[in-house]
Structure formats: C-alpha cells, structure tokens
Amino acid sequence: MSVLVIDVGTTGLRAALVTREGTVEHLRYEKCAPTSPFPGLVEFDARAMADAVLRVAAEVVSLADRIDGIGITTQRASTVMWDSQTLQPLAPGLGWQDLRTVGDCIVSRAEHGLVLAPNQTATKAKWLLANTPIADRSSVRIGTIDSWIAAVLSEGSLHVTDHSNAAVTGLFSLDTMNWSPRICELMGVDVAMLPSIVPSSGVVGNATALVGAPPIACLIGDQQSSLVGQGCVTPGQTKITFGTGGMLDVATGHDAPRSPQRSSGGTFPIVAHSSQSGISYGAEAIMLSAGSNVEWLCDDLGLIDSPSDSDTLAATVPTTDGVVYVPALLGLGTPQWDYGARGTLLGITRGTTRAHIVRAVLEGIAHRGADLVDAAKADTGCEITTLRIDGGMSRNATFVQALANATGLPVEVSPVTEATTLGAGFLAGVAVGTWNSLGEAVRTWAPRQTVTPTDHLDRETWREAVSRAAGWIPELSGLDF
Numbered sequence: 001m002s003v004l005v006i007d008v009g010t011t012g013l014r015a016a017l018v019t020r021e022g023t024v025e026h027l028r029y030e031k032c033a034p035t036s037p038f039p040g041l042v043e044f045d046a047r048a049m050a051d052a053v054l055r056v057a058a059e060v061v062s063l064a065d066r067i068d069g070i071g072i073t074t075q076r077a078s079t080v081m082w083d084s085q086t087l088q089p090l091a092p093g094l095g096w097q098d099l100r101t102v103g104d105c106i107v108s109r110a111e112h113g114l115v116l117a118p119n120q121t122a123t124k125a126k127w128l129l130a131n132t133p134i135a136d137r138s139s140v141r142i143g144t145i146d147s148w149i150a151a152v153l154s155e156g157s158l159h160v161t162d163h164s165n166a167a168v169t170g171l172f173s174l175d176t177m178n179w180s181p182r183i184c185e186l187m188g189v190d191v192a193m194l195p196s197i198v199p200s201s202g203v204v205g206n207a208t209a210l211v212g213a214p215p216i217a218c219l220i221g222d223q224q225s226s227l228v229g230q231g232c233v234t235p236g237q238t239k240i241t242f243g244t245g246g247m248l249d250v251a252t253g254h255d256a257p258r259s260p261q262r263s264s265g266g267t268f269p270i271v272a273h274s275s276q277s278g279i280s281y282g283a284e285a286i287m288l289s290a291g292s293n294v295e296w297l298c299d300d301l302g303l304i305d306s307p308s309d310s311d312t313l314a315a316t317v318p319t320t321d322g323v324v325y326v327p328a329l330l331g332l333g334t335p336q337w338d339y340g341a342r343g344t345l346l347g348i349t350r351g352t353t354r355a356h357i358v359r360a361v362l363e364g365i366a367h368r369g370a371d372l373v374d375a376a377k378a379d380t381g382c383e384i385t386t387l388r389i390d391g392g393m394s395r396n397a398t399f400v401q402a403l404a405n406a407t408g409l410p411v412e413v414s415p416v417t418e419a420t421t422l423g424a425g426f427l428a429g430v431a432v433g434t435w436n437s438l439g440e441a442v443r444t445w446a447p448r449q450t451v452t453p454t455d456h457l458d459r460e461t462w463r464e465a466v467s468r469a470a471g472w473i474p475e476l477s478g479l480d481f
C-alpha cells in the first residue's frame with residue numbers, strides 16, 4: 001500500500017511514494033522557479049507548473065505497484081486564475097512573494113480596518129480580476145496552487161481547497177470556517193469563483209488525468225504538511241523548517257484561536273489540518289531569512305564554496321570569539337516584524353577570522369530559532385519540550401548543536417530532509433485506510449538523530465545585537481502587516 005504525494009514548492013516540485021512504513025520512495029523532482037519581471041513582482045506559469053506535475057506524477061505512478069490515494073501539498077497563498085471550460089490560466093500566476101499589492105494592503109487597513117498582507121491571496125485575486133480582460137465571469141475560477149493542481153488532476157471536475165490553505169488567503173473567516181462574504185466583496189471576488197473548502201484529509205474525487213484515476217485524499221499547505229510529517233500532532237509538538245527562510249509551526253489542539261490576527265508575540269494562528277472529525281489548530285512563527293544567509297556566505301562573500309562547508313569551517317573554532325551576526329537580510333519576522341531591520345555583524349576585531357564569521361552566521365540563525373520558540377511559547381501557552389527540524393540546514397551538525405544550545409531543548413532531526421512529503425502522505429493515507437488513524441501513521445516517524453544541549457549560547461548579548469539591527473530603514477520599519 002502506498003500514497004502518491006505531489007509537493008509543489010516555491011522553486012521546484014516533487015512527486016514521491018510514501019509507504020505504509022513511513023518511508024519516501026521513487027522521488028522525482030523538476031525545477032519550477034517563478035520569474036521576477038520587475039523587482040518586487042513574482043510570477044509563474046501555472047500551465048507549465050501543471051504540466052511538470054503531470055510528468056513527475058505519471059513517472060512515479062508507473063513505478064508503483066499500487067496507489068491507494070494522492071496527497072497534494074503546496075506553497076501557500078500563491079494565486080492562479082483560470083477558465084473552468086478550457087482549464088487554461090487567464091493570467092500569470094502571482095507568487096506569494098509578489099509585492100505589487102502593498103499599496104492596496106495599506107489602503108484596506110486605513111479605509112476598512114482590514115489587515116491583509118501582500119503575500120496573502122486576497123489582494124492578489126483583486127489585482128488579477130481588475131487587470132485581466134475577462135469575457136465571461138461565470139467561468140472564472142480563482143484558487144491557490146492546491147486548487148489548481150486538484151483541478152488539473154481531475155481534468156476540471158474539482159474546484160476545492162482545504163482549511164489549511166484557505167485560512168492563509170486573507171479571504172477566510174475563522175469564525176465560520178468559510179469564505180468571508182465581506183472580504184470577498186471588498187476584493188471584488190465572487191464567492192462562486194472560489195473553491196469549496198474541504199477537509200485536509202478526506203477523499204474529494206479522482207485524479208482522472210493519471211493512470212488508474214487514484215482518489216485525491218489530501219490537500220494541505222506545505223508548512224502544515226511538514227508539521228504532520230514530523231509527527232507533530234499533539235499540542236506543544238513543534239517543528240522548524242530551516243530552508244531559505246525558517247518556519248516554526250506548533251500544534252495547539254482543537255480549540256479555535258481567540259483572534260485570526262497576528263498575536264502579540266508575532267506568531268499567527270493557523271489551521272494545522274482538518275478531517276471529518278474536526279479541525280486541529282496551530283501557530284506559526286516566521287524567520288524571513290535562514291539558509292539564504294549561508295548562500296550569501298558562498299555566493300557573494302566567497303567565504304565558503306558550498307553551504308555544507310559552513311559546517312566544517314565553523315567547527316574549526318570553538319566559539320565566535322565575540323562576533324555576533326543578526327540574520328536580518330530581509331528584515332526580522334517573528335517576534336519584531338521589523339521589515340526595516342538589516343543584517344548586522346558586531347564584535348569584529350583584527351583577530352576575527354573567516355571561521356569566526358561563518359560560525360557567527362550559523363549561531364545567529366540558531367538564535368533566531370530560539371526567538372521563534374520563545375514567541376510560540378508566549379503566544380500559545382504551550383509547553384515546548386523538544387524541537388523537531390527539517391530543511392536544508394538540518395544537515396549541518398554545527399548549526400543543529402548551536403540550535404540545541406540556544407533553545408536549551410533537545411533537537412530531533414527529521415529522517416527525511418523534506419518532511420513536507422511525509423505529512424501529505426500520512427493525511428492521505430489515513431483517508432484511504434493505509435493507517436487507521438493519524439496517531440498510527442505518525443508512529444512510523446523516528447528522528448534520524450537527537451542532539452541535546454551541551455552549552456548555553458549567550459541570549460542576552462544576542463538581544464542587544466538585535467536591538468542594534470532594528471529600525472535601520474525607518475520607512476520599512478513603519479510597515480505593519
């Protein structure tokens with residue numbers, strides 16, 4: 001028994017099988033990067049994305065003995081508008097990083113008290129409708145990537161999204177767990193254009209575009225999928241994905257969050273996943289740059305040849321010798337939400353070496369990880385006793401040790417670098433009977449390695465360094481999304 005998982009990330013997409021034993025097999029990958037026609041604009045070719053999904057999925061299907069169901073996990077909030085008759089996009093897809101609607105977000109807040117971020121779907125949908133010639137509004141469909149891929153796999157018969165994806169669009173009401181008629185009206189979006197909202201785990205139709213037409217049994221946002229894929233299903237269980245950026249997600253249980261807005265500690269409430277038996281919530285904390293700081297060390301400073309060299313070079317020195325790096329290349333997310341903060345290197349002397357700087361970069365990212373854990377604890381009241389991690393940086397032993405030391409927590413490293421694939425596999429598998437419950441599915445999960453704290457990183461000096469990095473570009477620091 002196995003589940004086909006389709007995982008559409010920001011720069012590439014994968015298809016793979018998740019087995020009953022919880023392993024990932026026959027992974028196929030294609031690059032599918034968005035383009036930036038102008039600074040701040042991020043677009044993608046939704047048809048090319050769909051064709052690549054069909055290619056990798058068909059290849060994995062051809063290698064499988066049997067597919068019980070399909071799980072679809074995707075980058076969130078990126079927006080596609082298509083024609084229901086032709087299944088062709090009506091405009092370029094707008095990536096979640098696209099900032100063309102910043103002005104609209106500022107106006108929405110000032111005029112309607114509506115807090116929207118430009119990376120959410122709401123103002124992107126508004127922009128697409130306002131800037132695309134449309135002959136017949138009744139055949140217009142708007143959705144996030146999960147909806148688009150479900151439509152393509154079902155050859156147009158499905159227009160669905162799940163609670164975890166819908167809840168980050170900005171068009172959703174956590175009170176009714178459905179589209180907000182008021183926000184849709186303000187955005188000029190007919191609710192009929194939007195997908196039906198279905199549970200994350202449950203059969204919604206068949207992927208007739210694939211051999212055997214397997215049932216589509218899960219739709220889930222990428223970070224929520226990674227949370228489940230690292231076995232985090234009971235309140236307090238927490239993961240951080242350290243990729244280009246860093247995302248902490250913590251499971252908080254079945255009680256709905258008090259407010260849909262950002263909490264005082266800088267975390268956001270999320271729907272972790274849903275099924276016929278109910279909704280599981282969570283909270284998310286965001287580090288705007290993580291591995292991108294390591295890329296900067298390689299590609300721009302030339303201090304190391306590859307990201308993994310940061311591990312070996314940093315390990316040649318026992319400490320940073322007083323150097324502190326604040327990884328604020330794009331500003332700081334949780335807890336400060338200061339878009340005008342900038343990367344800062346403090347404490348340099350004539351004796352500072354390449355190794356000290358590289359170590360300071362890894363330790364700075366580890367401190368940011370600890371900041372996210374502190375914010376998640378304060379905002380949710382959950383006790384966090386262990387931290388699970390995945391993503392490219394989870395392969396870096398020096399970094400993982402620094403993270404354990406900064407947080408004071410044991411760090412469990414995911415057995416697969418991309419846990420996202422496993423989560424959608426678990427949720428789809430539960431819906432089609434591969435496992436009897438999510439609890440049974442996640443019992444197949446075990447860390448590749450557990451790293452315990454060996455020392456303390458100096459959090460007080462770190463906080464002082466953050467205060468020096470803050471507010472560097474006041475106009476950007478004044479933005480509040």
Ligand code: ADP
Pocket residue numbers: 009011242243244245290291292293294295307308309310311390391392393395396
């Ligand atoms: P994404 O899914 O965001 O594209 P990945 O999880 O694939 O990211 O991780 C890629 C990021 O992780 C890059 O920014 C890279 O610099 C960083 N990275 C990869 N391997 C290592 C390593 N061994 N040590 C430190 N950073 C690494």
